[in-house]
Amino acid sequence: MSAQDSGHATMNVKLIVWRQAGPNQPGKFETYEARNITPHHSFLEMLDVVNEDLIKQGRDPITFDHDCREGICGMCSAVVNGVPHGGQERTTLCQLHMRKFKDGDAIYLEPWRARAFPIIRDLMVDRGALDRLIQAAGWISCHTGGVPDGNSTPIAKRDADYAMDAAECIGCGACVAACPNGAAMLFAGAKVSQYAALPQGQVEAPERVAAMIQAMADNGFGNCSNHYECQAACPKGVDVKFITRLNREFHKALALEMVGAIPSTKS
Ligand code: SF4
Numbered sequence: 001m002s003a004q005d006s007g008h009a010t011m012n013v014k015l016i017v018w019r020q021a022g023p024n025q026p027g028k029f030e031t032y033e034a035r036n037i038t039p040h041h042s043f044l045e046m047l048d049v050v051n052e053d054l055i056k057q058g059r060d061p062i063t064f065d066h067d068c069r070e071g072i073c074g075m076c077s078a079v080v081n082g083v084p085h086g087g088q089e090r091t092t093l094c095q096l097h098m099r100k101f102k103d104g105d106a107i108y109l110e111p112w113r114a115r116a117f118p119i120i121r122d123l124m125v126d127r128g129a130l131d132r133l134i135q136a137a138g139w140i141s142c143h144t145g146g147v148p149d150g151n152s153t154p155i156a157k158r159d160a161d162y163a164m165d166a167a168e169c170i171g172c173g174a175c176v177a178a179c180p181n182g183a184a185m186l187f188a189g190a191k192v193s194q195y196a197a198l199p200q201g202q203v204e205a206p207e208r209v210a211a212m213i214q215a216m217a218d219n220g221f222g223n224c225s226n227h228y229e230c231q232a233a234c235p236k237g238v239d240v241k242f243i244t245r246l247n248r249e250f251h252k253a254l255a256l257e258m259v260g261a262i263p264s265t266k267s
Pocket residue numbers: 168169170171172173174175176186187190230233234235236237238
């Protein structure tokens with residue numbers, strides 16, 4: 001059944017989309033019409049409709065990243081009208097719906113733009129730099145074997161809640177795209193804080209934070225200069241207080257290095 005036959009009101013919107021055939025190709029904006037879109041279409045479903053039309057016309061569909069389409073995987077990534085994920089508070093692009101737009105609207109679509117995220121094609125970027133930060137963060141000293149008793153390592157509810165808030169990060173990279181410095185401090189702060197708050201993560205906490213700070217520099221991320229754009233763009237509400245924790249943990253690591261308690265933090 002077509003959207004027109006569904007009985008829902010439909011709208012037409014104009015899309016001005018960044019098209020780029022490859023990492024080293026020049027890119028440019030191209031304009032498309034999205035027709036007969038209902039307010040219940042998600043943003044990505046609207047792009048599906050546009051792509052079906054393009055394919056029928058024998059033209060290249062718009063490349064964009066997605067996976068779960070339910071706000072948990074962190075794959076969807078496009079800047080809508082200048083705002084990563086489209087600017088609806090605590091909402092990923094896949095959960096943004098067309099009811100937020102009006103008939104006749106013009107919508108600009110661009111990829112994440114950051115030095116650490118090279119464009120692969122159209123709206124798809126390579127976010128492997130975030131994976132390399134996670135790899136640098138390493139591991140925790142948990143012994144494999146039987147499932148430990150949940151009560152064997154008591155954790156205060158306050159600490160568990162704090163770690164859970166940090167663990168909400170889905171690794172989408174919107175914080176990097178929103179930051180004028182292309183910094184990954186909110187992402188790294190969430191990961192460092194999540195582990196530093198829990199006994200299992202405290203053993204390697206100094207080495208972890210030192211390695212992540214080094215990896216941020218090595219992978220082309222900038223530094224935080226307190227714009228707070230990361231927090232505003234984050235679809236999971238990750239708070240900049242985790243950047244404060246990142247800095248505090250790093251200074252603790254430097255102090256431990258000075259007294260020779262951990263290996264050098266410099267590569
Ligand atoms: S901190 Fe927020 S914006 Fe940054 S990667 Fe995590 S979920 Fe995405």
